[in-house]
Amino acid sequence: MSIIETDGLTKRYSGGLRNSDTLAVDRISFRVEPGQVFGFLGPNGCGKTTTIGMLLGIITPTGGSFRLLGGSTPRELHAARQRIGATLEYPNFYPYLNCRDNLQLVARVKGRGESEIQDTLEMVGLRDRQKTKFKACSLGMKQRLALGATMLGDPELIILDEPANGLDPAGQREIREIIGELANRGKTIFLSSHLLHEVERTCTDVAIVEAGRLVKLGSVDEITSARIVVAIRAEGALETLSATASEFPGATGARIEEDRVLVSLERAEVAELNRFLVERGIYVSHLTLERQTLEDAFMDLTGSNAGFGVIQ
Amino acid sequence: MSAPPLSARVWGVLLENEWFKMRKRLAFWMTLGFYCFITFMVNAESAFDDDSTFALPEAWDSIFSDSSTVFVIFASIALIMLASSEFSWRTARQNVIDGLSKKQWFWGKAMLLPLLGFVFLSAKLALSIGLALPDTIGAEASGPIFPGSVLAACAGLFLVFLNVGGLALLLSTAIRSAGPAMAAWFFWIGFGEQLFPAILTRFLPSMEAAFRYFPFASAGPLTQFAMYDDAAFQRLSERAEQAERAVPELPGMLFTVSVNLGWAVFFISLAYLLFRRRDL
Numbered sequence: 001m002s003i004i005e006t007d008g009l010t011k012r013y014s015g016g017l018r019n020s021d022t023l024a025v026d027r028i029s030f031r032v033e034p035g036q037v038f039g040f041l042g043p044n045g046c047g048k049t050t051t052i053g054m055l056l057g058i059i060t061p062t063g064g065s066f067r068l069l070g071g072s073t074p075r076e077l078h079a080a081r082q083r084i085g086a087t088l089e090y091p092n093f094y095p096y097l098n099c100r101d102n103l104q105l106v107a108r109v110k111g112r113g114e115s116e117i118q119d120t121l122e123m124v125g126l127r128d129r130q131k132t133k134f135k136a137c138s139l140g141m142k143q144r145l146a147l148g149a150t151m152l153g154d155p156e157l158i159i160l161d162e163p164a165n166g167l168d169p170a171g172q173r174e175i176r177e178i179i180g181e182l183a184n185r186g187k188t189i190f191l192s193s194h195l196l197h198e199v200e201r202t203c204t205d206v207a208i209v210e211a212g213r214l215v216k217l218g219s220v221d222e223i224t225s226a227r228i229v230v231a232i233r234a235e236g237a238l239e240t241l242s243a244t245a246s247e248f249p250g251a252t253g254a255r256i257e258e259d260r261v262l263v264s265l266e267r268a269e270v271a272e273l274n275r276f277l278v279e280r281g282i283y284v285s286h287l288t289l290e291r292q293t294l295e296d297a298f299m300d301l302t303g304s305n306a307g308f309g310v311i312q
Numbered sequence: 313m314s315a316p317p318l319s320a321r322v323w324g325v326l327l328e329n330e331w332f333k334m335r336k337r338l339a340f341w342m343t344l345g346f347y348c349f350i351t352f353m354v355n356a357e358s359a360f361d362d363d364s365t366f367a368l369p370e371a372w373d374s375i376f377s378d379s380s381t382v383f384v385i386f387a388s389i390a391l392i393m394l395a396s397s398e399f400s401w402r403t404a405r406q407n408v409i410d411g412l413s414k415k416q417w418f419w420g421k422a423m424l425l426p427l428l429g430f431v432f433l434s435a436k437l438a439l440s441i442g443l444a445l446p447d448t449i450g451a452e453a454s455g456p457i458f459p460g461s462v463l464a465a466c467a468g469l470f471l472v473f474l475n476v477g478g479l480a481l482l483l484s485t486a487i488r489s490a491g492p493a494m495a496a497w498f499f500w501i502g503f504g505e506q507l508f509p510a511i512l513t514r515f516l517p518s519m520e521a522a523f524r525y526f527p528f529a530s531a532g533p534l535t536q537f538a539m540y541d542d543a544a545f546q547r548l549s550e551r552a553e554q555a556e557r558a559v560p561e562l563p564g565m566l567f568t569v570s571v572n573l574g575w576a577v578f579f580i581s582l583a584y585l586l587f588r589r590r591d592l
Contacts, residue, residue, distance in 0.1 A: 056409050058592040078413045086409050092402040096337055105332065108325050109411045149410060 001070045003157050003188045004032040004055065010063030011050050011212075024050045026212040027064060032157075032190055032205075037183045039203035039220070040192040041298060047212040048192045049089055052161050056086055069156065082110070085155035087163060091146035095135035099126050099145050102134055103152065110153035117152070124148040124178070139166040147178060158182060159190045164198060176202055200224070200294040210302040223297045227252070230270055231260045233286035234277070241282060248276045252300040264292060264300045326412075326420035330394075330427060339393055347386035347432060351439050354379040359443040367447040368457045373537045373544050375440040376465050380472070380535035385501075387432040387473055388480040392493045394428075395421050395481060399488035405592040418587050422481065422580055429473040433466060454543075461541035468534040468569075475531050475572045476501075478579030485587045501528050527579075530571040533563050 011025040025047040032038045042048050053059035055066060057077060065072065069080040093102040103117050121127045124144040129137075137145065143163060150158055160179070164172040172195070179202050183189055193199050199206065200220060208216040208223075216223060234241050242261045246254040250269035254261050265273060274284055292300075334340050358374045359366040366374075398404040398421070407417050448457065480497050487493040509523040523529055538545040539562055549559045 053591070057414065058405050058408050060591060074413075082411050088405070088409055090402075092406040094333060094403055095401060097333070101332075101336065105329050106410045108329055109407070111321075111325075153411075 001034075002031040002067070003034055003036075003069060004030075004038075004066070004190065006030055006051075006055075006064065006066040008064030009051065009054060009061055009066055011047070011054060011059060012062045024212055025054070025061075028209065028212075028214045029064075030207050030214060030217055032188060034188055035186055036205050037179070037189045037191065037203045039199040039206035040190060040209065041194065041196065041199060041206055041294075042209035043194060043302065046209045048209060049161055050212075051209070052086070052088060052159055052190075052192060055159065056084075056088065057081060058088075082153075083155055084157045084159060085150035085153065086159035086161075087146040087150050088159075088161045090165065091142040093134045093142070093145060093149075096133060098131050098133050099137065099141070099148075100130040102145065103148060106149045106152055112153050120148040120152055123151065125174075140168070140171045143167060143171070143175065147175065151182070155187070157188045157190065159192075161192045162194070163191070164193065164195055172198060196293070196295040196298055206294070208298060208301050215301050216297070220294060224292050224294055226297070227264050227266060227292050227300060229290045229292045229296050230263045230265060230273065231257075231286075231288045231290055232263060232277075232284055233260050234282050234284045236282065241277075244277060244280050244282055245273070248273050255299070260286070262290075262296070264296050322416055323419075326416065327423055327427070330420055330423055334394060334424075334427070337394070340390055343386060343390045343393065344431070344435060347382065348435055348439055350382050350386070351379045351436050352443070354382060355440050355443050359447070365447045365451060366444050367451040367453070368441070368444050369453065369455050369459055369543075370547070371440070371444045371447070372459075372462060372465070372541065373547060375437075375444070376469070376537035377535060379436065379440075380469055383432055383436050383469060384473055384476050384531070384535075387428045388477050388497060389494060390428050390432070391424050391477050391480045392484050392497060393490050394424055395484035396488060396490035396493050399484075400490070402592075408592055414588060414592070415584075418485075418584050421485070422584075425474055425477050425481065425580075426470075429470050429477070432473075433469060437466070459541060459543075461537070461544070464540040465537055468540060471569065471572050471576070472531040472534050474576035475527055475579070478576045478583070479527055482579045482583040482586070485583045505529055525571055527575045530568065530575065533568050534572060536562065538562060539565065539568070 007029050008027040009025060009029070010023070010027050013022040013024055015021050028047075028051060040048055040051070050059055054061045055068060068077055069083055071077050071080040094105070097105075100117065100121065103120060107113070107117050118127070121130050124147050126141065126144055126148065129141060132141070134142065134145070143165070147160075147163060150160065163179070164175045167175065176198055179189060179191065183202075191199065191203060203220055205219050206216075206223060207214055232241065232245065238256045238259070238261055242254045242256050245251055245261055245263045248263070248265070250265045250272065251263045252265070254263040263273065270287070270289065274287065277284055355375065355378065358364070358371070358378070398407075404417060408414055412420070479500065480493070483493040483496050484490075487496060505523070505526050505528040509519070509526070513520045513523065533539055538548045538560075545562070552559050
C-alpha cells in the first residue's frame with residue numbers, strides 16, 4: 001500500500017468575472033511508498049503548497065483523486081490525517097500563547113498527554129524556552145515548534161513544507177538532522193523545499209514540479225545521473241562563452257559559476273561541444289566533467305532559476 | 313461518503329480548547345471587563361437612585377430590560393474577535409492540519425455561542441444581583457426573590473444571543489477579519505435594522521410589520537422581562553397607565569421564540585455552508 005497516491009490531482013482557481021482561471025496544479029500523479037524520504041521540488045508558486053493543502057484537506061481539489069494511507073473517502077481521509085504530522089508554509093500558532101500552550105492544544109486534538117509534550121519540547125530544543133510566547137519567538141524557534149507539533153503523536157507520515165525557511169545554516173543543519181533521525185526511525189517523509197542542496201542530502205526520491213505540472217519523478221540517483229555537467233574555462237568574457245555554449249544543440253542551459261561556465265549535457269556530447277565552441281572562435285583552456293547535482297537537474301528540467309538563489 | 317463524526321471525545325476536546333484559548337486571551341478579558349463596567353453603570357443608575365428601591369424581585373424588570381442590548385453587543389464583539397482571528401493568524405488552517413476536520417473546527421467555533429452566552433450572562437446576573445442585594449436585604453419581598461420567570465428570561469436572552477451572535481459568527485467566517493466583520497455587524501444592526509427601516513417606512517408604512525421580523529428587531533421582545541413574568545407585565549401596564557401611554561402589546565412567546573430560533577439556525581447553517589465551501 002502506498003502512503004500517498006495521487007491520480008491526476010488538479011486545482012483550478014476561478015478568476016471570477018474579471019480574471020481568467022488559474023490552474024495551480026495540473027493533473028499531478030505520483031506515489032510515495034513506505035519509508036521513503038520524498039522530495040517535492042519546484043520554484044515558488046509552482047503548486048507545491050496547493051498540492052500539499054489538498055492532501056491535508058484544507059484545499060478542495062477540482063479534479064483527480066488521491067489516497068492517503070490507503071483511504072480515499074472523507075471518513076477514511078480524516079482517519080488517515082490523524083496519523084499524519086504536517087507543517088504548511090510558515091508556522092501558524094496562537095501568538096498570545098506560549099510554546100507549551102500551543103503544543104498542548106495540538107496534543108489535545110491528537111489525544112496526547114503532558115509527558116509527550118515535554119518530550120517533544122526536548123526533542124526540538126525548546127524545553128528551556130517553553131514559556132516564551134509564540135509572538136516573541138524567533139523564526140528558528142517557530143520552525144522548531146512547528147516541527148514539534150508535527151511530531152506529536154508519533155505520526156506514520158510526516159509532511160514538511162519548507163521546514164528550513166528563514167533559518168540560518170546552523171538551523172538548516174539542525175532541521176536536516178531531525179529529518180534524518182525521523183527517516184532512520186522508519187518514518188515516511190514528504191519534504192517540499194526549494195533548498196535543493198538540502199533535499200539532495202536528505203531525500204531518496206523526488207518529484208519536480210513546474211507551473212503546476214510534474215516534470216520529473218524518480219530517485220535522486222536516477223535524476224542526477226541522467227546527465228552530466230561540463231565545467232569550461234576559456235579566454236574571453238564568460239558571458240560570451242555562456243551564451244555560445246547555451247546555443248549548443250545538446251545543452252540544456254549554461255550558467256556562470258565563479259570563473260567558469262557550467263553546461264549540462266549528455267556524456268557523449270562533450271567532444272561535440274568542444275568542436276562547436278572552436279568553430280565559433282572559442283578555445284577552451286579547461287574542461288572537466290562533473291556529476292550533476294540536483295540543482296543542475298532542476299535547471300535542466302525546468303529551464304528556470306526562479307527561487308533558487310543567484311544564478312548568473 | 314460521510315464526513316467524520318463528532319464523538320463525545322471530540323466535543324470535549326473542542327470545548328476544552330476553545331475555553332483554554334478564550335481564557336488565555338487578554339482581549340477577551342478586556343471586552344468582558346468593559347462589558348461589566350457598562351452593565352454596572354446601567355444598573356447603578358437604578359440601584360443608586362434615592363427615589364426608588366432596587367430590590368429583587370421588582371429589580372428584575374430593569375436588570376433584564378435595561379442592559380440586555382449591552383449583553384448582546386459585547387458578547388457578539390467577543391465572538392467576532394475570537395472567531396475571525398483564527399483566519400488572520402491562519403490557525404484555522406493549522407488546526408485542520410493538526411487533525412481536526414473542517415466540520416469539527418466549525419462546530420468548535422459555533423460552541424463559542426453557548427460558551428460566551430453563558431459567561432456574559434453569568435457576569436450580568438452576578439453584577440446585577442450584587443447591586444440589588446443591599447436594597448433586597450431587609451426589604452419586604454412582594455414575591456419570591458428568584459421567580460421561575462428569571463430562568464425563562466435567561467433562556468430568552470440566550471436565544472437572542474444565538475440569533476444575533478449567529479449573525480456575528482456568519483460574518484466572521486465569511487469576512488475572516490475581525491475589524492471588517494465587526495464593522496459589517498454594526499452596520500447591519502445600525503443601518504440595516506434601524507436607519508434603513510426608518511427611512512423606508514416613511515414612504516412605505518406597510519413595510520413596518522415586515523421589519524419587525526428582522527434579526528435584531530425580532531430579538532427585542534425577548535429582552536423584556538415582562539415577556540416572561542406576569543407581575544412584571546402588570547407593573548409595566550400600571551406605569552404606562554400612570555404615564556397616560558398605551559399599554560404595551562407584547563408578541564406571542566411561541567412565535568417570537570420561533571422567529572429567533574429560525575434566524576439562529578439560518579445564520580449558523582449559512583456560516584457552516586460558506587465555511588465548508590471555501591479553502592483555508
